[in-house]
Amino acid sequence: MGSKARPQGLCALTSVELDQLAGMATYFPTIFLGVAVFLLNVVFSWLVGTQREQIxxxxxxxxxxxxxxxxxxxxxxxxSLLGQQLAETYSTFFRFPYLDYHLSPCVAAIGLTNRSRDYQIMP
Incomplete structure (x- = not known):
């Protein structure tokens, strides 16, 4: 039987959600850092402009x-170093969870058992 199995609806939905999260994890920090660099440039350009006489x-x-x-x-x-120190202080004060997924063999066996019951051929 050469038919290709279709993914379950929940699996496909979860896969799409994880792809979206991966994209957001890439684009949001890039945009944030770009805006931060732009603002730092604007502030220091203004600072140099106002201190022309001192220069x-x-x-x-x-x-x-x-x-x-x-x-x-x-x-x-x-x-920049002050901002880095503030970020490290923030990250130590607020502990964000890290997703580390390990599939237990027992859970996999239960899932396969339940799944194989769904595909039993009835006479």
């Missing part, structure tokens, strides 16, 4: 472009 004084005292740029890069790094 001009520093350059007049002999600081190089790289030295001034390094100062602002250190500020970005400090804010």
């Amino acid at each position: 001009a004084v520093l350059k007049a005292f002999g600081y190089s472009n790289a030295g001034i740029g390094m100062h602002y890069a250190q500020m970005v790094l400090l804010i």
